[in-house]
Amino acid sequence: MHSQSSALPAVDLLLPHPLADLTRGKYAVINDLWYKNAVIYCLSVGTFMDANADGIGDFQGLMRRLDYLQGLGVTAVWLMPFQQSPCKDDGYDISDYYAVDPRYGTLGDFVEFTHACKQRGVRVITDLVVNHTSNEHPWFQEARRDPASRYRDWYIWSKKKPPGANEGMVFPGVQKTTWTYDREARAYYFHRFYDFQPDLNTSNPHVQAEILKIMGFWIQLGVSGFRMDAVPFIIGTKGAAVRKPAEQYDMLRMFREFLQWRLGDSIILGEANVLPKTDMEYFGDDGDRMHMMFNFQVNQHLFYALAAADCRPLTKALHATKPRPSTAQWGLFLRNHDELDLGRLSAQQRQSVFDAFGPDKNMQLYERGIRRRLAPMLAGDRRRMELAYSLMFTLPGTPVVRYGDELGMGDDLRLPERNCARTPMQWSTEPHAGFTKSDKPILPVIDEGPYGFQHVNAAEQRRDPESMLNWTERIIRMRKEVPEIGWGDFTVLDTGTRAVLAMRYDWRNNSVLFVHNLDAAPREVAFSTGLRSENGSLLVNLLADDHSRADARGRHYLLLEGYAYRWYRVGGLDYLLKRSEISVEQAIKRRE
Numbered sequence: 001m002h003s004q005s006s007a008l009p010a011v012d013l014l015l016p017h018p019l020a021d022l023t024r025g026k027y028a029v030i031n032d033l034w035y036k037n038a039v040i041y042c043l044s045v046g047t048f049m050d051a052n053a054d055g056i057g058d059f060q061g062l063m064r065r066l067d068y069l070q071g072l073g074v075t076a077v078w079l080m081p082f083q084q085s086p087c088k089d090d091g092y093d094i095s096d097y098y099a100v101d102p103r104y105g106t107l108g109d110f111v112e113f114t115h116a117c118k119q120r121g122v123r124v125i126t127d128l129v130v131n132h133t134s135n136e137h138p139w140f141q142e143a144r145r146d147p148a149s150r151y152r153d154w155y156i157w158s159k160k161k162p163p164g165a166n167e168g169m170v171f172p173g174v175q176k177t178t179w180t181y182d183r184e185a186r187a188y189y190f191h192r193f194y195d196f197q198p199d200l201n202t203s204n205p206h207v208q209a210e211i212l213k214i215m216g217f218w219i220q221l222g223v224s225g226f227r228m229d230a231v232p233f234i235i236g237t238k239g240a241a242v243r244k245p246a247e248q249y250d251m252l253r254m255f256r257e258f259l260q261w262r263l264g265d266s267i268i269l270g271e272a273n274v275l276p277k278t279d280m281e282y283f284g285d286d287g288d289r290m291h292m293m294f295n296f297q298v299n300q301h302l303f304y305a306l307a308a309a310d311c312r313p314l315t316k317a318l319h320a321t322k323p324r325p326s327t328a329q330w331g332l333f334l335r336n337h338d339e340l341d342l343g344r345l346s347a348q349q350r351q352s353v354f355d356a357f358g359p360d361k362n363m364q365l366y367e368r369g370i371r372r373r374l375a376p377m378l379a380g381d382r383r384r385m386e387l388a389y390s391l392m393f394t395l396p397g398t399p400v401v402r403y404g405d406e407l408g409m410g411d412d413l414r415l416p417e418r419n420c421a422r423t424p425m426q427w428s429t430e431p432h433a434g435f436t437k438s439d440k441p442i443l444p445v446i447d448e449g450p451y452g453f454q455h456v457n458a459a460e461q462r463r464d465p466e467s468m469l470n471w472t473e474r475i476i477r478m479r480k481e482v483p484e485i486g487w488g489d490f491t492v493l494d495t496g497t498r499a500v501l502a503m504r505y506d507w508r509n510n511s512v513l514f515v516h517n518l519d520a521a522p523r524e525v526a527f528s529t530g531l532r533s534e535n536g537s538l539l540v541n542l543l544a545d546d547h548s549r550a551d552a553r554g555r556h557y558l559l560l561e562g563y564a565y566r567w568y569r570v571g572g573l574d575y576l577l578k579r580s581e582i583s584v585e586q587a588i589k590r591r592e
């Protein structure tokens, strides 16, 4: 085998003809549907930056960090819940949908924030948590107090404890039941999540109208859409007699329609960990339901691929989740604020992910997942972190980065449940990582071990061109220059080995190609691009100098180091001609 690499002039690698071949993309042009190629950054206000030294991050602090986010290159920020809340589930227990929790600031601060984002061309999406409220919400308080209240039917009640009350908990091991007795109401109420999160009766038209009102409110204050929490539970039928909830998909269309009336380019990004066979129900055959969904299927199989150096199940997951309306998009992520849910893997696959990334019981959660951050899962190995991110940025969909992952932040396994991966952002080597001037941060800052803020912080990484932060910035820059990923069709190429994933995207006569070696060992691979040989004869490396030229039979030979990744723009004879690397006569000859 030979590896053919050679220097090329430092030519323009940008998309050659962004608007070429408009006929194939229907009416949508590259600048529409912003979410098809966004880079989303998710953060919670309370742990990001504290401006007034009370130990709790706030909107003022976040605003001071907007230039950091813009510099990183993200195009949208997703805020976890910041509405008024007793905060027993990190804000996913809301007691007033129309108020900013005072510890984070005021509605005025919020509008300043969305305005500041707008000025920087950064969009804002917020969590929309309407499957349940806090039990301290006035609606619930009134409902339990008075059976005649109009709010009684906003929740789900039962005189007797329904059969199956001790099944279907979302947090098994921590949560004991889904029906809890309320003395004041003299009835059981239904809660899919913790007992302080009573489920709203989402089939009740009054509740539905309220959900629309909530969306309309935040849209008016400058957001571009919502990450809708727990979608399958919102649309599922609820009640003591319900054994197997039935999905009421029409609700999704109602939400979307309303949003679109109010603000044409706003979106819903659904949290729905469902099987691929129902994906199209969530997107809608005509693309009239969710704009985006998180791809949990790919997420879990991606971790298996990283653990076992075997991309076959991942390839399967990619194909299974391929069908989607042309206006829809997947949200792709590695780790999020919850546990890494491995519930959709086979027992054996799950075990190999546990063995590789979370062997101790203390690292696992809810009998199905791993609660660690990404960097410690990968033992802080920079090559593996880059590989994982390179995959996330090049698999079909829109990448969603978790705050702190751009620095390689770690976790604190002494904190309960999912809090271990929700510690404050590490800005500098100042006390409490510069997150707060208070001595009582809302959650402890990681201050010991290899992930302590003394070693992992934004200030130092900013000055180091080779840091994870600057690598992330560069990879985001490049990701934005390959819109084929968001818009195009993908093909998985045969590399002859399960350890190496090669994918090509085609969009409007342009192609890009990505190769990832999931194994620690170096690999030699041979493959053809699948394009006619004159079109695929040259792979121009987007990140480094080693380009690849096909042999006479159109095959490319690559020598990949362990955990190597390559990003290529596919070129051919035209390209070589333009660069005068070959003569017209040679080109004609090769075409024949």
Ligand code: GLC
Residues within 6 Å of the ligand: 089, 092, 093, 129, 193, 229, 230, 271, 337, 338
């Ligand atoms: C979603 C959130 C999770 C929260 C739960 C209840 O799964 O991601 O953090 O605890 O909903 O709202």
Ligand code: CA
Residues within 6 Å of the ligand: 050, 051, 052, 053, 054, 055, 056, 057, 058, 103
């Ligand atoms: Ca504060």
